Amino acid sequence: MFKRFLFLKITLTSIAFTSFSQVPTDLIAVDVKVTGANLKIFPETTVKITDRKAYDNQPNFINEKQMAFSAADDKGNHDIIIYNFESKKFTNLTKTNDKSEYSPSLTDCGLYVSAVTVEEDGKQRLWLYPTNFGEPELLYDDIEPVGYYDWYDNKAAMFVLGTPNSLVYPYSKGEIFTISQNVGRSIKRKPKSSIITYIDKNIVKEINGLKSYAIKGFDIEKRTYQDFGFTYPGSEDFIWLNHHLILMGSGNQLFVRKANSKEWELAGSIHINGYKNISRIAYSPKLKKLVVVMNRTGH
Template identity: 75%
Template sequence: MRAINIAFHFLLLFFAFSALAQTSTDLISLDAKVKGSKLEISKGTEFKITDRPLYDNQPDFINDKQMAFSAADEKGNYDIIIFNFESKKFTNLTKTGERNEFSPTLTDCGLYVSAVTVEEDGKQRLWLYPTNFGEPELLYDDIEPVGYYDWYDNKAAMFVLGSPNSLVYPYSKSEVVTISNNVGRSIKTKPKSSIITYIDKNMSKEINGEMAYTLKGYDLEKRSHIDFGYTYPGSEDFIWLNKNLLLMGKGNSLFVRKPNESEWHKSGEVSMPGYLNITRMAYSSKLKKLVVVMERD
C-alpha cells in the first residue's frame, strides 16, 4: 500500500510541475510602472536575470530589493534561490538533495519564505523556510498534495491536486473549507482585501479559437463568491498589479484590465530574441520592476 501511495503522489507531481520542469525557462525583468489603469513598460530595459538551459521559474518579490524563485540544478534538484536587484547576486535559501522546492512566497509575518516541497517519500506539502536561514518547518501536515497557494491572515489558501483539483482554506485545524473544485494553477490574494482569486475551469467560452475561463474571487471574511469576468483567451497565469488592475500574458504580449471590465487591453511586448511564451509574472511597485518567465526558443 505504501508503494502505491508514493507512486500516486509522484503521478500528481508529474501533472503539477512536469510541463514547466521539462521546459527551459528564464527570468526577464523590465522597468514598468502602473499609471491609472495602464501598465507602462519602458522599452529597451529588458534584462535577463537568468540565462541557462534549465528551469528558472515561479518568481515572487519578498521585499524591496529581493526576489525568490525556484531553480533546477544540473542533477535535477529544485531549490529556492534569492536574487538581489541591487547587488545582482544569487543566494541559495535551500540546497536540499533529498527534497525539491517550488512556488516560493513570503509569508504574511515576513519571517519565512514558504514553498511547496516534494519530500523524500513523494508527499507534496507546504513548508516554511526562515529568512534567517534557520531550520525549515512543516505546515499543515495533513493537507496534501499541495500544488499552488497564497496567503491571507497567516493562513494559506491551497490548490490541492486531485480529480478534480480543489481550492481549500484552513480557517482552523478542524475547519478546512473547500472554496471551489476544478480550479486553475494561479491562486492570488487580491491586494488590500480578504479576497482570494483563482481561475474556475467549470465555466469557459471560446474566443477566436482559444479558451477563456472565468476568474473568480472568494471573500474569506464574508465567505462569499465574486465574479471577475473571463481570463485572457489562451492564458492561465495572472497577477494583481494593485487592487484595481489585473495582468496576464500571452505569447510575447502583456494585457491588463480592471476587475469590473470585460475587455483586456494590450500594455506592450517583451522583446527578447530567442524567447517566447510569457507564463509566470511578478511585480514590485516600489522597485518599479516587472519580472516575467519566458521559454527559451
C-alpha cells in the first residue's frame, strides 16, 4: 500500500509538529570516527542527502544501510521516507493525503518504523508502520498529543504536549508513569542501558547570555534518576554516540563531551554554502556516519 518512490532533489529542513514552527531544512551526511571518548569528523566527506526548498528533517537510522526521516510534500503533508545509503535511493514508507508523519524510529522488535502521526482530526498519536509496507497500527489510543519519544522494552517513553509538557512511560495499561514535566524535545535512550535521557527545563543556567538546561536520566528498570550535566548553551538537540559520549550542535559546529564531564569540546564544523544552524543529529556506528539537519538559507 505504501511502497512508492519519492523523486526529489535533496535539501535540509527543520521539523516541527503542529505545535512548532517549521523552516526549510536539509539532511547532510559526514563520515566520522568514534573511538571510546573521542570523535573525529572528516569534513571533506560532507555531502547533501536532500536538496529541496522544503522540510526534510528528523533523521533516524533504522539499520546498517537505511535511514528514515520526515519530509513535506508540495501540499504540506509530511511522510516518512526511507533513504538507502548503498543505492542512494528514496522510498516512501507512508504516502498519506490526510495525515502527516513525524519522528520515525525503529521499534525494538525491528518489524516496524514508528512515527508520531497527526491524524485527520488533529490528534497526535504514536503509530506503527510495518517495514514490509503492510497496514499501519495505532499503538497507544489514549496517550496524546505525542511530540517525541524513544523506546525501551518495546514500550515508548513519550513527550506529551501540554502545560507543561510531560515525559511519560507506560509500564502497563493501568500505569502511565510521569517521569518528569517541563521537558525538552530530545528524548534519547542511553545506549546499552535502561536509561531514558531528556532535557529538564526546570533546571537552567545562563552562560554568555544563552540558556543551558540540565540533562537528566530516568532508569526504567530501577526507577531512579541520574544527572548528565548540562546542554551546550543555546542548543536543545542531543544524541548519544555511545555509552560515554553526548553530541550537540551549535551554529555550524559540533560539540562533544563525556557524560561525566562538565566541559564541552569542539569536535569539528560542517560548512556548506547556503546552510546554517545544526539542529537534529543521527549517528550510525556501522556506517560511521553522522547525519545532521541544517537550516536552508540559500536559493
